Structures are given as C-alpha cells and as structure tokens.
Amino acid sequence: MASINxxxxxxxxxxxxxxxxxxxxxxxxxxxxxxxxxDSLNEVNKAQNESDNLTTKLAKGENVDLSQVMIASQKANxxxxxxxxxRNKAVEAYQEMMRMTV
Amino acid sequence: MKLFSDTISTLENAINYSNIxxxxxxxxxxxxxxxxxxxxxxxxxxxxxNAIEAKKTDxxxxxxxxxxxxxxxxxVTKSSAVYNNSGNSVDVDKEMTELATNQIYYNxxxxxxxxxFTSLENVIKGGR
Amino acid sequence: MSIFQGINTTGSALTAQRLRMDVISSNMANADSTRxxxxxxxxxxxxxxxVVLQAQEESTxxxxxxxxxxxxxxxxxxxxxxxxxxxxxxxxxxxADANEDGYVQxxxxxxxxxxxxxxxxxxxxxxxxxxxxxxxxxxxxxxxxGK
Numbered sequence: 001m002a003s004i005n006x007x008x009x010x011x012x013x014x015x016x017x018x019x020x021x022x023x024x025x026x027x028x029x030x031x032x033x034x035x036x037x038x039d040s041l042n043e044v045n046k047a048q049n050e051s052d053n054l055t056t057k058l059a060k061g062e063n064v065d066l067s068q069v070m071i072a073s074q075k076a077n078x079x080x081x082x083x084x085x086x087r088n089k090a091v092e093a094y095q096e097m098m099r100m101t102v
Numbered sequence: 103m104k105l106f107s108d109t110i111s112t113l114e115n116a117i118n119y120s121n122i123x124x125x126x127x128x129x130x131x132x133x134x135x136x137x138x139x140x141x142x143x144x145x146x147x148x149x150x151x152n153a154i155e156a157k158k159t160d161x162x163x164x165x166x167x168x169x170x171x172x173x174x175x176x177x178v179t180k181s182s183a184v185y186n187n188s189g190n191s192v193d194v195d196k197e198m199t200e201l202a203t204n205q206i207y208y209n210x211x212x213x214x215x216x217x218x219f220t221s222l223e224n225v226i227k228g229g230r
Numbered sequence: 231m232s233i234f235q236g237i238n239t240t241g242s243a244l245t246a247q248r249l250r251m252d253v254i255s256s257n258m259a260n261a262d263s264t265r266x267x268x269x270x271x272x273x274x275x276x277x278x279x280x281v282v283l284q285a286q287e288e289s290t291x292x293x294x295x296x297x298x299x300x301x302x303x304x305x306x307x308x309x310x311x312x313x314x315x316x317x318x319x320x321x322x323x324x325x326a327d328a329n330e331d332g333y334v335q336x337x338x339x340x341x342x343x344x345x346x347x348x349x350x351x352x353x354x355x356x357x358x359x360x361x362x363x364x365x366x367x368x369x370x371x372x373x374x375x376g377k
Binding site: 122124125126127128129131132133134135136137139142177194197198201202204205208209212215216219220 | 235236237239240242243246247250283284285300301302303304305350351353354357358360361364365367368371372374375376377
Binding site: 043065067068071074075077078079081082085 | 105106114117118121212215219222223226227228
C-alpha cells in the first residue's frame with residue numbers, strides 16, 4: 001500500500017516483567033506498600049515536571065510536537081489520579097483499622 | 103509501578119513518526135516546482151527499544167542526534183530515480199495519496215491512544 | 231521548529247506560487263509592450279521575467295547534527311530573472327517604434343507558454359492548500375486526546 005510499514009509497527013517489544021515481589025509477612029507487606037506509595041509520588045512528580053516542561057516549550061513556540069504535549073499531560077493526569085486513589089485506599093484501610101474495637 | 107503499557111509507547115512512537123511524515127510531505131509538496139530538489143521520506147525503526155545513549159567521558163560531550171523526543175524515525179532522500187527535466191524528483195500524485203493515508207493513520211492512532219487513556223482513567227476511578 | 235512547522239512550510243509555498251503567478255500575469259499583460267526600458271536613449275521591449283525557486287533547508291551547524299530529524303522550511307523565490315532570449319522582429323513599418331527597415335522588436339513573451347506555466351502554478355497552489363487543511367485537521371484532532 002503506502003510506505004508506512006504497518007507490520008513493522010505491530011511488532012510489539014517483548015514485555016519486561018515488572019512485578020513486585022509478594023509480601024511474605026504482614027510487616028514486610030506494609031513496608032513494601034510504603035515504598036510503593038513513595039515510588040508513586042516520585043513518578044507523579046516526574047510526570048508533572050515533564051508535562052510542565054513540554055507545556056512551557058509549547059507556549060514559547062520551541063521545538064516540540066503538539067502530540068507529545070498532549071500525551072505527556074494525559075500521562076501526568078493519570079499518574080496523579082492513580083496516586084490519589086492509592087492514597088485514598090491507604091487512608092481507608094487506616095480508618096478501618098482504627099474502627100476496630102479492642 | 104508501570105502504569106503505561108508497551109502498546110502506549112508503540113503508539114507514541116508511531117505518532118511521532120506520523121508527525122515527521124506530515125512535515126516531510128508538506129516540504130515535498132511545497133517544493134514540487136523547485137529545480138533539482140530531491141523528494142524526502144521518513145523511515146521508521148521499531149527495533150530499538152532503548153535510546154542509543156552517547157557514551158560521555160566528559161559532561162561537555164554532545165548527545166547523539168538531538169534528544170530522543172522524535173523517537174526512532176529518520177529523514178532520508180527517496181531512492182526513486184525518476185526525475186523530470188528540471189532535476190525535481192517529487193511525484194505530486196504519490197505525495198497527495200501519502201498525505202491522505204498519513205492523515206487517516208494519524209487520526210486512528212490518536213483515537214486509539216485516547217481510548218487507552220480513557221480506559222485507564224476508568225479503571226483507576228473504579229467505575230465511579 | 232514549533233508545532234506549526236508544517237503549516238509554515240506550506241505557507242512559504244503558497245507565497246512562492248502566488249509570486250510566480252504575479253510574474254506570469256505581468257508577462258501576459260506586457261506581451262505587446264514595445265517600450266519596456268530606456269536603454270542608451272533607445273526604447274527596449276519588455277523582457278520576459280521568470281522566478282527562480284529555491285528549497286529552504288536548515289543550514290546551521292547544530293541543525294546539520296540534527297539533519298536526520300529536520301524536514302526543512304519550505305521554498306522561497308530566490309530571485310526574479312529576465313529572459314535573455316532575443317526579441318522577435320515583426321514587420322510593421324507604420325509602428326512608431328519601427329527601425330529603418332520597418333521592423334519592430336516585440337517582447338519575447340510566448341502567451342501559450344505563460345498559460346501552461348500559470349496552470350502549473352495554479353495546480354501547485356491547490357495542492358498546497360490541501361496539505362494545509364490536512365495539517366490543520368491533524369493538529370485539531372491532537373487537541374482531543376483524552377477528551
């Protein structure tokens with residue numbers, strides 16, 4: 001058809017396994033969750049910065065593609081939402097714990 | 103935590119490729135009457151997963167070929183050897199069909215990536 | 231290079247083609263002008279003009295490093311040249327500009343050739359308009375990611 005190689009595009013890269021190790025005890029489970037949340041916050045920060053950089057470049061008319069700006073801002077948005085939900089769950093779990101009558 | 107699947111990075115690369123292709127098509131059609139202008143094309147290499155980083159032994163060493171924002175696509179001269187008598191090798195009809203194809207391709211990619219983002223959002227919000 | 235590079239490229243092409251059409255209409259209007267320019271006290275007929283188009287590519291050093299990613303910046307008219315084809319001699323002894331033998335020098339404009347040129351410029355202009363619309367609709371579609 002055209003010079004665009006659809007087959008080439010569809011060769012998906014081999015997926016890398018990014019699983020976190022399962023917690024063996026409750027304590028270590030708690031610890032990895034804290035690390036998890038911290039990682040999440042770092043990612044949000046990174047994503048937001050990236051999105052801000054690209055938006056500034058867009059505003060200044062510098063070397064950037066509109067699609068990159070839109071995609072970066074969407075990614076930052078989704079990462080933020082994910083982290084907010086994680087935080088909500090953590091708070092909920094804590095409150096559930098506090099409600100337990102001894 | 104890897105929120106964004108490989109499909110999304112593939113889509114991103116393809117969108118970058120389509121952007122560059124649009125610019126190249128615009129340049130080719132703009133130069134349809136320029137003597138001795140050779141038509142350009144874009145290649146798309148999916149094979150490279152990681153950006154090729156320049157090995158720097160000093161902080162002042164230059165990076166390879168600009169930042170990797172444009173992914174793995176390169177602009178080359180089209181290898182077709184058909185020139186008209188003024189040395190111009192732009193086939194305007196081919197360029198116009200590539201323009202139409204590229205536009206549909208781009209719209210499809212944008213649709214898909216938008217869909218993926220929306221479904222991610224739905225999952226995160228838990229259907230609320 | 232900004233998000234509008236494609237549109238700027240096409241804009242330069244539209245300008246160049248329009249200038250080309252203007253030059254062609256000047257040629258057509260002056261196809262019969264026996265008095266174009268005063269040279270050494272004598273009137274010289276109108277000389278046909280044509281445009282020289284030149285592709286605009288990036289030429290700074292930094293952009294050569296980045297050449298694989300740079301599509302270029304369109305086209306421009308680098309100069310307008312006069313055609314040095316000799317003038318046609320037409321026998322017309324009653325003309326005010328006839329020489330001793332009764333011949334008048336007419337401009338070296340061939341209306342047929344100008345018409346063909348005009349059609350070519352017109353088609354190129356239309357093709358570039360299509361590209362402009364395509365680029366614009368792609369950008370508008372991009373703004374809808376995530377909506």
